[in-house]
Amino acid sequence: MSFTITKQGDVSIVEVDGQLIVGNRQELKHKVLEALEGGARKFLIDFAKTGYIDSSGLGVLVSLSKKIREQGGELRLAELNEDLRTLFELTKLDTLFQIADSRANAMASL
Amino acid sequence: MSLRAEAHRPSPEGRLLELEIPSDIGCIERVVEAVRHECEQVQFSERLVALNVRVALAEALSNAILRGNRERDDAFVRVRAQVDATMIVLEVADEGVGFDLDACTVDPTAPERLDAEDGRGLFLMRRLMHRVERFDVQGRSVIRMTLFRE
Numbered sequence: 001m002s003f004t005i006t007k008q009g010d011v012s013i014v015e016v017d018g019q020l021i022v023g024n025r026q027e028l029k030h031k032v033l034e035a036l037e038g039g040a041r042k043f044l045i046d047f048a049k050t051g052y053i054d055s056s057g058l059g060v061l062v063s064l065s066k067k068i069r070e071q072g073g074e075l076r077l078a079e080l081n082e083d084l085r086t087l088f089e090l091t092k093l094d095t096l097f098q099i100a101d102s103r104a105n106a107m108a109s110l
Numbered sequence: 111m112s113l114r115a116e117a118h119r120p121s122p123e124g125r126l127l128e129l130e131i132p133s134d135i136g137c138i139e140r141v142v143e144a145v146r147h148e149c150e151q152v153q154f155s156e157r158l159v160a161l162n163v164r165v166a167l168a169e170a171l172s173n174a175i176l177r178g179n180r181e182r183d184d185a186f187v188r189v190r191a192q193v194d195a196t197m198i199v200l201e202v203a204d205e206g207v208g209f210d211l212d213a214c215t216v217d218p219t220a221p222e223r224l225d226a227e228d229g230r231g232l233f234l235m236r237r238l239m240h241r242v243e244r245f246d247v248q249g250r251s252v253i254r255m256t257l258f259r260e
Contacts, residue, residue, distance in 0.1 A: 019139060019168075021138060021139070021168055021172075022135050022138065022168075022172045022176070023135045023136055023138055023139065051164075052160070052161065052164050052165055052168070053165075054165055054168045054169055054172065054231075054234075055169055055172075055228070055229075055230035055231040055233075055234055056172065056228075056231075058230055059226075059227040059228050059230065060227070062225055062226070062227050063227045065225075066225065083157075083160050083161040086161060087161065087165065087234075090234065090237050090238075091218060091219060091230055091233070091234070092219040092224060093224070095224070096224055096225060
């Protein structure tokens, strides 16, 4: 399980490799907030390599979304597989987040 | 990270896995993978395992470790997974005082709750499993979750 942040132009791309669950959510939160404090304002979280997300993982995404918005930033989610999409639909978080089918579409919307 | 005790034994009806883990959230992933492996052995629906079983089990373990046992070093979580081709029954037991499952009716999808950071655990367990029950056995609080193959 790991999180990497790379820059493409002014967009910070966060890759979630493995699961986003109670055991590692703080690591993701810390890395994104660090980038936010460093001046980054556009974020794309790419779930192409993500197995599953639990309620704590969803909670940290909600928290990050708020903090990014508070700083005048934007967040996009991309590359969710069918199971992850189902999870967002069940919790209606698909109405809270801007979710793109692909990384390219998410980039284009930022 | 270690599993205090582990036992695999095939039952006539399918597979039975019993584990006892310390109250460490770092153990969750290992338990989920062990249960996923058992499901594979009986060709339980891959789709149901990938989403329903993994997420519901991770939620139950998280609740047991953080809320039931409050991450106490001297408290353990017992996991029992019985699976065959038609259904899976998961039991997660902690050493906490238990709670009233019926009283937990928060709807995290309500507009006023949608941007809350917590409160989705039990909701997901109920939505992803066909049956969720809670009871006490020998001083332990048990969550039992049942999922039938579609």
